[in-house]
Amino acid sequence: MASAMRSLVGFVNEIAGILYVGGIASHIVIGATVGTPDAETAYTVYTYKELSAYILILPGLALKILCDLILYVFYHERANWMKVKAVLVAFLTVNAFLFLVPMMPELRALADATKATGDLAAFHALENREALVGMSNAIPLALELILGHFKPRLFGERRAA
Numbered sequence: 001m002a003s004a005m006r007s008l009v010g011f012v013n014e015i016a017g018i019l020y021v022g023g024i025a026s027h028i029v030i031g032a033t034v035g036t037p038d039a040e041t042a043y044t045v046y047t048y049k050e051l052s053a054y055i056l057i058l059p060g061l062a063l064k065i066l067c068d069l070i071l072y073v074f075y076h077e078r079a080n081w082m083k084v085k086a087v088l089v090a091f092l093t094v095n096a097f098l099f100l101v102p103m104m105p106e107l108r109a110l111a112d113a114t115k116a117t118g119d120l121a122a123f124h125a126l127e128n129r130e131a132l133v134g135m136s137n138a139i140p141l142a143l144e145l146i147l148g149h150f151k152p153r154l155f156g157e158r159r160a161a
Contacts, residue, residue: 006075013067017145019060023052024141027134036127039118042111050104061096065089080154081147088144092137099133 027049036042068086071077107130110123 009067009070009075012063013148016060016063016067017148019056020064021060021141021145023056023060024134024137026052026056031131036111036120036123039111039115039120039123042120042123042127043108043115046104046108046111050108053101053104058096058101061089061093065093079151080157081151084154085144085147088140088147091140092144095133095137100130103130103133 030045030048034041034045036045068082068089072082072086103126107123107126110126111120114120114123
């Protein structure tokens with residue numbers, strides 16, 4: 001029974017990764033494909049990005065955190081890879097809730113407000129900041145996924161083996 005539950009946690013964690021990474025990938029693809037050449041397009045793109053953050057990215061992140069907590073608390077997963085993974089997920093979570101999530105409605109509102117004037121300078125300034133914060137997630141996310149999949153021995157665990 002415990003093995004089946006641990007398998008279920010692993011499966012949910014895979015789904016969480018798909019939601020989280022897939023949502024991020026969709027943000028990248030729509031930005032690269034459509035861009036934000038005018039206020040109407042910017043509004044449409046950021047409406048999509050905001051909704052996909054709420055539907056894919058944030059639920060995926062929440063499920064990843066839940067799975068890691070279950071592994072830590074109930075399955076006593078205390079290896080160093082899990083500890084480093086927890087720090088990386090904390091970084092991703094802080095970045096999401098302090099920067100990226102608040103920027104989504106703000107960017108959409110800025111795009112909407114500039115429909116009349118067509119002046120996207122303030123929008124593009126915030127969009128560039130959002131892109132930089134988003135890019136800062138790339139390495140921590142890649143490391144978190146690698147650690148979660150390969151579960152390597154790290155630091156003192158390597159010497160002990």
